[in-house]
Amino acid sequence: MEQTLLSRINELARKKKTTGLTPEEQAEQKKLYAYYLGEIRQQFSATLDNVSVEEADGTVVPFKEAFKKKD
Numbered sequence: 001m002e003q004t005l006l007s008r009i010n011e012l013a014r015k016k017k018t019t020g021l022t023p024e025e026q027a028e029q030k031k032l033y034a035y036y037l038g039e040i041r042q043q044f045s046a047t048l049d050n051v052s053v054e055e056a057d058g059t060v061v062p063f064k065e066a067f068k069k070k071d
Contacts, residue, residue, distance in 0.1 A: 009036060 012029045015021060021029065051063040 005032060005035070008032060 009029070009032050012021065012025060012032070015025070016029070048063050052060045053063050053066040054060050055066070
């Protein structure tokens with residue numbers, strides 16, 4: 001994620017605490033938060049793609065496969 005976006009998110013958060021935000025700034029903050037959370041989720045998912053779990057029988061399976069919901 002770009003440092004400029006993080007700086008803007010922090011700037012809006014500080015302004016919200018001190019003087020409040022205009023409706024335009026609130027919309028911008030909501031959009032930036034959504035983008036930020038999407039990036040975090042994507043990074044977390046990529047991390048889980050590289051994690052493996054050793055089952056009780058000794059087999060090693062990818063994390064996402066080991067914890068799939070069973071119907």
